[in-house]
Amino acid sequence: MKMPTVKYQRGDTVMGRWPGSSLYYEVKVLRFDAKSQLYTVIYKDGTELELKEQDIKSAAGFQTRSRSRSRSRSPGRRRSRSRSPARTTRRSSSRTAAVVAAAAITDSVPPSRRDTKLKDTLEVRLSPLQQTKAAENNSNNKHEKKEEKQKEENNMANKVNETSEAKVEAEPARYNLRRRKDDGGAKPAAAEPEQQEEVAAKMAATLTATLSTPLDFGGKLGAYFWLLFLPAWVLFLVLQVNLEDPSLTNFPPPLPPLEALLDVQAFGFVILWILFQAVLYILPVGKLSEGMPLRSGERLKYRTNGFFAIVVSAVAVAAAVYQGVDLTYIHSHFLQLAVASFLISVLLSVYLYVRSRYTSPEQLALGGNSGNVVYDFFKGRELNPRIKDFDLKFFCEMRPGLIGWCLINFAMALAEMKKQGLDAPSNPMILVNLFQLLYVVDGLWNEEAILTTMDLMHDGFGFMLAFGDLVWVPFTYTMQSYYLVSHPNPLSLPALTAIVILKLVGFYIFRKSNSEKNAFRRNPSDPKLSYLKTIPTATGKSLLVSGWWGVVRHPNYLGDLIMALAWSLPCGFSHLLPWYYMIYFIILLVHRDSRDMSECRRKYGSAWDEYCRTVRYRIIPRVY
């Protein structure tokens, strides 16, 4: 059969870009599909992929270009020394992989900038891989005294291979969009040594690309701004909500004297609360869940007993109230409690920053290592800071602030009864309490699912999250209930019913989509998910492209936003303050979405573009 007149013909040997990377490999053209405008090509190892014309280069032109760049050890040059583009001697695979990655990057860089770019890449980005090389050297020297260290380092070298193998196994042989049920015929590429190296090269390319993450949150200047603005904003909100007529025009609000802000007793209560949660966290109750594989291939274990923690906390609070403890103290000392939590979050962030200076590079997050002290302090450097098995980031994100949020809401309900002379909390107060309690309990019940979220997988633990978890969540997410204490807003039955329905719809979307992604990430071949379509990526992970994740790119954000709307509606429209959460949340999620988009584009390359072409909207179908 003759192929239609197209640029490359069947049987042509050309260079095909590996999806998601800048690496070009020698491939043979098998066919061209005029409808999809895709070439089916076959790699030397038998892998078949469908590529677009722009991802293919003529072999002749490519070799000429490669030769002229021979000093940067381009793919072309490597080809002349080994049988396949990424094939090198096994011993030096990791280092070579990194060089391959670095060389590949030069492909996309204009010649004038190539040298500097390559130099930067090698200097700045190779530290974990250099360690791997060091591990190899160490393992050769059997008489070295530092046996422990050697073991550790050898371990790491092995892990690179283990991950590679896992990835090769997971890597589907075709780059196509179809139901996974139909995958029967598609054999995964065999895990041969040279393929491990090839995958290591791909991993290195991905790693190198990801490490060059641009600074976020407005960069270094932005970090200064947020460090000052965030605490000031909390202070502003707390002072406002206490006023008879809270309004954004009351700016600046009357500032209380310093001694009114600092309260030793309030400080003590916050410390006690955190310690109480810490004790519940370390109790050997509940499941030990595995986190997602780290860059080293290791999987950390997390004690996911959050539901147990909130139940015990509720019992303890009920017992305290029964014993006559006046929880309205939380309402009357809200500002002091917020200031105490703020101080604790600052101390924690300083500790986190200092300890991150002594942590090995592979334990750092990919984004918080800019070299600028203020930016790194704000963004967080270490990915999973732990004291023995105690995971600080996981604990702070899921326990004191989150459960504290419910405790504060409950205290606000008591304060409302006291202030308004009611026998029971008002309907709006009950709704806000129940809605937010459901949100927190659900988060704790599905605690394992947080292990596949951005914060746990990608973000370092620094001021932003420490402050977010310990101050922002408990002291600003409670604005609606605080507001209702002194601003009653009676609701009609139809309004109440409509709000409840809205909340349930939002919750359904939120829960279903989060669970779908979590189940898929944990076990991509889960038979229960076999009806879903996926796009394979060069990293070995696939992307869901049907089900909830085929409706919009962040269905979980959509559900969360609908719920946020249902939390503000009970407070009515007289003031902007109870709507603060809704406004903040739109900004947070839109920013988070774009952060995630660029991260995924870097990680998954053309597969991500394909996903975005298939699923066109980000959060709201047909709108955004």
Ligand SMILES: NC(=O)C1=CN([C@@H]2O[C@H](COP(=O)(O)OP(=O)(O)OC[C@H]3O[C@@H](n4cnc5c(N)ncnc54)[C@H](OP(=O)(O)O)[C@@H]3O)[C@@H](O)[C@H]2O)C=CC1
């Ligand atoms: N109440 C609050 O204050 C906040 C609540 N949230 C909620 O927390 C939850 C988690 O949010 P967040 O961590 O931001 O983001 P997600 O849970 O949406 O996680 C994003 C990650 O999911 C993976 N992913 C993206 N698209 C796909 C796909 N098509 N198929 C498979 N995997 C995909 C990617 O990671 P990879 O491919 O590496 O696995 C991506 O980095 C959300 O429900 C959000 O609404 C978030 C922030 C604040």
Ligand SMILES: CC(C)CCC[C@@H](C)[C@H]1CC=C2C3=C(CC[C@@]21C)[C@@]1(C)CC[C@H](O)C(C)(C)[C@@H]1CC3
């Ligand atoms: C201070 C900054 C402006 C913003 C800080 C952001 C943090 C407050 C949020 C980042 C991601 C979060 C998540 C939850 C709480 C808020 C923070 C920490 C979450 C634990 C709430 C409960 C949910 O069920 C969840 C899905 C588990 C959430 C995960 C993300």
